Amino acid sequence: DAKTTQPNSMESNEEEPVHLPCNHSTISGTDYIHWYRQLPSQGPEYVIHGLTSNVNNRMASLAIAEDRKSSTLILHRATLRDAAVYYCIPGSSNTGKLIFGQGTTLQVKP
Amino acid sequence: DTGVSQNPRHKITKRGQNVTFRCDPISEHNRLYWYRQTLGQGPEFLTYFQNEAQLEKSRLLSDRFSAERPKGSFSTLEIQRTEQGDSAMYLCANQEGSVGGYTFGSGTRLTVV
Numbered sequence: 509d510a511k512t513t514q515p516n517s518m519e520s521n522e523e524e525p526v527h528l529p530c531n532h533s534t535i536s537g538t539d540y541i542h543w544y545r546q547l548p549s550q551g552p553e554y555v556i557h558g559l560t561s562n563v564n565n566r567m568a569s570l571a572i573a574e575d576r577k578s579s580t581l582i583l584h585r586a587t588l589r590d591a592a593v594y595y596c597i598p599g600s601s602n603t604g605k606l607i608f609g610q611g612t613t614l615q616v617k618p
Numbered sequence: 619d620t621g622v623s624q625n626p627r628h629k630i631t632k633r634g635q636n637v638t639f640r641c642d643p644i645s646e647h648n649r650l651y652w653y654r655q656t657l658g659q660g661p662e663f664l665t666y667f668q669n670e671a672q673l674e675k676s677r678l679l680s681d682r683f684s685a686e687r688p689k690g691s692f693s694t695l696e697i698q699r700t701e702q703g704d705s706a707m708y709l710c711a712n713q714e715g716s717v718g719g720y721t722f723g724s725g726t727r728l729t730v731v
Contacts, residue, residue, distance in 0.1 A: 540717055551622075551709050551722030552661065559717075595660060604649050604713045605674065606720065608660030 512596050517613045520586045528581040528612055530596030535576055539598040542606060543570065543581045546593045552608075553592075555581065557599070591616045624710050624723035631700055631730055638696045639726045641710030649713040650693050651720070652685055654678065656706045667693060700730045 513531040520526040532541065540559050544552040556563055556570045558579075563570040569582040583590055595611040623642040631637050643650050648669050653661035664683070665675045669690035679685075682700075687693040697704055707725040714721075 542719065544720070544722075549727075551711075551725050552720070554719040554721065557719055593660075599717075604716060605651060605663045605666055606661075607663060608653075611660055 512598065512609045514594075514596055514609060514612045516610065517615065519615045519617060520583075520590075522588060522616055522618050523585050526583040526586045526590070526614065526616075528583075528594050528596075528614065529578065530580070531578045532596065532598050533577040535598045536600075537576075539600060541570065541572060541576075541579050542595075542597045542599045543568070544595045544597065544606075544608075545590075546595070546611070547591075552595065555594070586614075586616045588616050588618060590614065622710055622712050622721050622723035624708075624726050626726055627724065628727045629729070631728070633702060633730055634699055636696065636698045637700060637728065638694055639708055639710075639728075641693045641695070641723060643692070643710065643712040644714075644721060645691070648690065649716070650687060651711045651713070652693070652695050653709040653711065654706045655709060655725070661709055664695075697728075700728075702730045704728060705730045 540557050542557040543555040546552045556568050558570045571580045593611040593613050595608050597606045625640045651666040652664040655661040664679050665685050667687040670687050682698045685695045707727050709725045711720045711722045
């Protein structure tokens with residue numbers, strides 16, 4: 509299973525962009541890179557995922573390095589509701605299971 | 619409701635009792651997963667089903683734990699002879715296809731007293 513490294517915590521101001529980094533240097537060629545976030549007392553929420561190309565959706569953008577050893581989740585304008593733990597997870601396309609790490613706790617200041 | 623539903627939301631039980639949790643997934647998503655999460659930690663994989671077949675079980679899943687998914691629809695997770703260390707949030711998730719995103723339920727919080 510691929511290992512990930514994320515900062516334990518980050519802070520952002522409301523309405524500003526946030527770039528959440530993740531290193532996954534042992535990722536296999538067929539693993540998708542998933543990002544989930546989790547609010548207290550809730551299950552994880554899907555944010556975005558991708559394989560090689562950068563991806564955009566209504567929640568965020570995912571920038572994947574050319575060598576796929578790292579990726580960055582971009583929240584274009586942070587809101588107070590974006591305060592959560594963000595998990596970066598290489599996902600096996602064979603089994604689909606996700607191995608969660610500690611994640612990054614994002615604080616958003618008004 | 620098109621989400622993943624878990625029942626009950628909370629369960630308090632005495633040590634030694636058996637408990638069963640239920641997960642009702644999104645009907646057309648054939649992969650179903652169970653995770654366990656303790657305070658301050660990320661979710662830990664327990665087991666997964668492809669339709670009704672249980673294809674992988676974590677070493678975390680001791681012989682006191684059993685999961686089923688009859689007919690590839692809802693799933694149940696049973697813990698026999700509960701211990702205080704079983705206290706955790708138990709999460710169920712569905713995956714869209716084999717490479718899609720997961721949808722998680724809100725979880726069942728188990729407290730063993």
